[in-house]
Amino acid sequence: MQDLIKHHNAASTDIEVEVIAPENPSRRDLLKAGLFGIGGLVLGFSLPSAQKAYAATATSPPKKYPVKGWLQLTENGELAMVIPVSEMGQGSQTAVAMILADELGADYQKIQIRMPTNNSLYNNPIYGMQITGGSTAVRAWWQPMRVVAATLREMLISAAAKQWQVSTQQCSLENGFVMDSSIARKVALQDLISAAQTIQPPKNPPLKKADQYRYIGKPMPRVDTFAKTDGSAIFGMDVQLPDMLIATVVQSPVFGGKLHRFDEAAAKSVNGVQAVVKIPNGIAVVADSYWQAKKGLEKLNPTFTGGETAGLDTAVIEKRLQSGLQKSGESVKAGKVATDFAHEYDAIYRAPYLAHATMEPMNATAQVTDAKCEVWAPTQNQTMSAQVAADISLMQPSQVIIHTTYLGGGFGRRAYVDFVAQAVTLSMEMGRPVKVIWSREEDMQHDFYRPAAVCGFKVQTDAQGMPLSWQSKVVSDSTMAEFTNGSDTMIDNAMSDGIADQEYGLENVSLSVVREDMKIPVGFWRSVGHSYSGFFMEGMLNELALKAKRDPFEYRYALLKKESRTTGVLNQLEKLSGWKNSNGAVGKGVAVVQSFGSFAGQVIEARLQNNKIVIDKVYCVIDCGIVVNPEIVKRQMSSGIIFALTAALKGKVHFADGRVTESNFDNYPMLTMQETPEIIVEIVNSNEAPGGYGEPGVPPLAPALAAAVGQLTGKIYRELPIKI
Structure with missing residues (x-):
């Protein structure tokens, strides 16, 4: 694929790069966008429209993707990558990190991974929305990540060469440093950011050949291994907020049915139960703990009537x-x-x-205040999570923040946002952060x-x-x-x-x-x-x-x-x-x-x-x-x-x-x-x-x-x- 790169100076000190690639009709899924940024140095790019077969999943995807903070430097000089791919055990974050590290010349072993909050600029290039699915993580980001990393690599090399007053030909970027082969000196990436802002992005940055890859093609360790081994990895179930309540729900067993009657007094007689709240097609019990909410739901004894599937077997x-x-x-x-x-x-x-039967049942945590609506969820679909949260909380989209946790299995189920909607509804009702947790039975019967x-x-x-x-x-x-x-x-x-x-x-x-x-x-x-x-x-x-x-x-x-x-x-x-x-x-x-x-x-x-x-x-x-x-x-x-x-x-x-x-x-x-x-x-x-x-x-x-x-x-x- 021959890449055409256009550049211009942004109004601020940031640098934006737009990468445009001609369509390749032999590919089923066509890349549409990519994104990158490092500190004050920003690269963004755009690719042609995704295949029309999947157009129904897009919600007016932007034509350009200028993104800040794609690659960040931590205070101790290590790299932190912001990866718009939900991690549900498939290893996508590891693969994307390897692509960027290899093409850039960064030290993969020092890269830290951060999941972005919701932003249309992080849209999946194939689907035009911020979503993970369809085995697209590597397919979507393979070419964009390489082009942007190569562009940044050449700019950093040029900045170092300019400082040293040497030819770029004798410089290279390896293990997070720009090296000068002539006198064996080097400079760290974080020390070149300011200087790199003055460098004009190259129009056709050379991409590495397969024999130049250091990581790609090798069984490198996963970036999430340590966190999942020592227990520091945060899944949806692990989210804890000050003053947080726990809720569990029951919905009409007949799809589309309506709540008929329930015993609110009996539910509230359970120690720790704070409230009984109606939700679409169901009802929730909110308590100080999950066990108390579950016992309250048993006492509630709700019944339902009607439903679109009534009589269906x-x-x-x-x-x-x-x-x-x-x-x-x-x-x-x-x-x-x-x-x-x-x-x-x-x-x-x-x-x-x-059924999907994911090991982690559906759950989400929401905190709605007068100023914003925040959601912590194991979701595959940040775009629709943000949309439903804004609709329910009556907030502007800019006031909604979706924090994506690790997912205990997805398989497509977590592309849907019914559990997110419930968490936002309950937080609004209670005026406090609320985590909603489905029972296994609820998860199995409302898939x-x-x-x-x-x-x-x-x-x-x-x-x-x-x-x-x-x-x-x-x-x-x-x-x-x-x-x-x-x-x-x-x-x-x-x-x-x-x-x-x-x-x-x-x-x-x-x-x-x-x-x-x-x-x-x-x-x-x-x-x-x-x-x-x-x-x-x-x-x-x-x-x-x-x-x-x-x-x-x-x-x-x-x-x-x-x-x-x-x-x-x-x-x-x-x-x-x-x-x-x-x-x-x-x-x-x-x-x-x-x-x-x-x-x-x-x-x-x-x-x-x-x-x-x-x-x-x-x-x-x-x-x-x-x-x-x-x-x-x-x-x-x-x-x-x-x-x-x-x-x-x-x-x-x-x-x-x-x-x-x-x-x-x-x-x-x-x-x-x-x-x-x-x-x-x-x-x-x-x-x-x-x-x-x-x-x-x-x-x-x-x-x-x-x-x-x-x-x-x-x-x-x-x-x-x-x-x-």
Whole structure:
């Protein structure tokens, strides 16, 4: 990417740099912005608009991103980076810190990390809002961070060279110092800030080559390790403020229901209970401690009436999804139907509603005064948190401050801000800081669930079993309609991702989408639409390969171009897994899915023991382009595999009388350590632009597992979770 850099002097002593990059139509997600600043030295830049497919998530994103304080120097001379990426265990803060440190020439080991408060200038370049999700942290900031760091590096070198009256050619920036190679002298970065303000930013700062990287590509230690080890890391649950109260809530178990009656006197009879406060669709008990609030809520004994999902149960939901296959739907892709074919295959695949079940239940702390509204929250979405806080507190946006803590898991759930709204409401009512904490039961039964979906296939093949035409129809609900308050008929890309835009050279592909709005709150769940479309698409391919009596690797090779990155993943995966080494007692399955700018494939080895599925090994290969920290990539792929295994073997949210029946980990179980298989991950060596890795580990798991179990039982599994 050829970067064009424009510069001008700001009205103050700050220096702003605008970086503009031409669009690259080969990239799915286009960078739109970047930001940087150091002390009084400020760099800002702007990149072209994000892809229109995600335009619905943006809230009038600014065209330019001049940001102060991106990189700060502490009093003891160490670097502090302000990183607009929520840290929920995925290691994004570490990766972004490595990018900046490497390109700048800073000492990574001395960098401290600070999370910014809410500000539209910190918007995610892809989404146009301050949000973390979609495996975009590295993808969004890879190029902007390098350009800005390189610009600053050259300015600092020029400032030092000017002071020393030497050529910049004999100077370099290493380990936080500008070095003069001619006489072995050096100067610290903090001593060059004033002088650097007089330097005109270079138009095309040279970016380091891969062989010049000191940190990028290496398994550097995470920046949050010590804090999470010694207990100093602050999660939402850990926030403590003077004079703070604790609240817990109960909401209508039927979505959209209204509060009917409650016993306020009984609740207030509990020692420590300060107030009972009505909230939208529910009620809260505020007390001196969580235990007192919880006991007060039990005494409150609230009842609810009505609700949009009244009478809805799992059987009705499944019937509606099935009947949706008879509707015409909205055409996403149209292809001809083959008339001259040897075989025709019909199949219906099904995936259920799923909960996020983050280890840290929903919580937030708010303090509303006459002057400002402050919120401390484990949130993925600072933009919407600030918006809802301003609306409820009747404050101007400039009066709202969102402090982002560490997140005890997110997976998309914390992109929603219902718990933030409750904290602000309760603080306003009490006139004191209030921390709201949901019980596990409340968290499980008031999620924004991964929507259930069904997919009907009709495929015509030739005599060798290769597809001649391929028709598919997906019936599901819209996550984006929920997120953006869209219409009841809104269709979004998540409903067709992975089917409309897959890597195989299939001819005459037709795809239509049917929206079934169950009035159940749905949302982003790790890998979003790919979480079920991967199972649908790869499951059908494994089924076709089986019917054609062809090896599933060979079947895929025949459908892919040799230069495809998916082909490279399959080649490496076949070798890693020892695919051709057979063992009759072990079932093997394979799947490969392109998602979030990356290509991931998995092979599963499973067996049956006492009529139960036992997974021994999962082999995984990912091509995620240039890798910043390989250890983080491997851990995230392993995390995604465990997350997906839980869903594939156990995950299903049931409904009865309009409410969720699951309430805790006893009836919505997680994969245990004993059940967790050995996971072997390899990364494809690639010079392609960085892809995501927080989510691509999820989609291949279910179809690979279904194929492995099917090899043992002789059955075809088209429904999740997998039961033998």
